[in-house]
Amino acid sequence: MGIFDIFKDVKDFGTEFDKAFNFVMHDSKDYYGEVDVQDSSGTLWRIRVRRTGDRGRYLKINSKTNSSRQIRATADGYKDYVQITPDEWDMFRLLVGNPNHVELYLNAKKVLSRIV
Numbered sequence: 454m455g456i457f458d459i460f461k462d463v464k465d466f467g468t469e470f471d472k473a474f475n476f477v478m479h480d481s482k483d484y485y486g487e488v489d490v491q492d493s494s495g496t497l498w499r500i501r502v503r504r505t506g507d508r509g510r511y512l513k514i515n516s517k518t519n520s521s522r523q524i525r526a527t528a529d530g531y532k533d534y535v536q537i538t539p540d541e542w543d544m545f546r547l548l549v550g551n552p553n554h555v556e557l558y559l560n561a562k563k564v565l566s567r568i569v
Contacts, residue, residue, distance in 0.1 A: 486549035493566040502546045510542045535568050
């Protein structure tokens, strides 16, 4: 095995590592769904529950009445997003699958009202 063979092997490894890194950091996005929740002042919000490799667990929150109002909340301390607990994020994830669950909805409404 010559020096050029070693160089080629290292280059191939680097290329595969780069692909795997980019997949984990950017492409491994989990989208759990969305749910509409009304805050305590009566404003309706669409909440998208997501998780990505670099952002971790987060909520993308959009006002349904004022489309320019957008808030992001993180359970994993990402950037300057509003902080929520992992349990709060999980509650929204569960609410996506059970939008008619009254207790989950009322708890989500309390958390949403605090965030906005």
